[in-house]
Amino acid sequence: MTISDIISTTTVDEAAEHYGLGRGRVRAGDLTFEYLEAGTGPLALCLHGFPDSPFTFRHLLPELADAGFHAVAPFIRGFAPTELPPLRTWVHTSVMVTDQIALARALGGGPDALLVAHDWNAVAAWGALGRAPDAFGRAVVINIPPFDIFAENLGTYEQIKKSFYFWYFQMQSVIEDRIRQDDFRFIQDIWGDWSPGYEADEDMVHIRRALADPDHLHAALGYYWGQFDPGRFGSPQWAAQQEAAWGGSVTQPVLYLHGTNDGCHGMTPEQTAAVPAYAGPGSAAELIEGVGHFMLVEKPAEINKRITDWLGRTGRGR
Structure with a gap:
């Protein structure tokens, strides 16, 4: 019997216990968020994207706890068992930014707090860091660069192929089925494309559970319906709204990580090297050979060490 077979028969609470993680919930903004947690100390808020779950942080949370943080990984808006939002068809970038800030306020963010953000929440991180500079002292951003660099790639043929799902998900009458x-x-095939060679069976157990309820899947697809409406996507109005939500520079130190095998969003070495100019002193960017979009579970020991070493270099964490 495999670990995925075992976990598939458990509840969220039992799965968390299996990994040595705690469970909690918090009211932040307009929602009650459920979360995984480990450790005590300043907040380390770890936020996933789509199609994902907070269990992607199962290796990192204990490491952050050992480094002296209260590491918290919520089930983000749209993902069970977090409360369903009232609006379930549309999630704009500004909503994601607001969620990050609200979670930081509710969980004790501040100058010693760390933000670790991946995929959709990497998008939101650039906005939250800039618009609430008192909520987080540092950040680790994985796979999505600042808006200016992200926008450079959107219209390229190579990125259009990677981003086919933007438009496929707009087929709202059939896509959920x-x-x-x-x-x-x-x-599971998306995971295979985005992290080539990684077997995601264990991760899929948690994703299926988070999206099994049709209302939660509908709400989770709202990220794509909110950002990539074909009638507006790429227009000057769309670009201006995105720029307002997550454009510009931030003042905090940021560690940016991107994999050379990322099948979701591509980055050149030159683009990766440009990221620290958008962040505060002590920032760094690493293009990591041989990992894809879900690097935290592909090579957890290596990625955890890169993160904790950077935390040590930037002055906080044991």
């Missing part, structure tokens, strides 16, 4: 077919096989 399509995603659920064959036990969420489409999502």
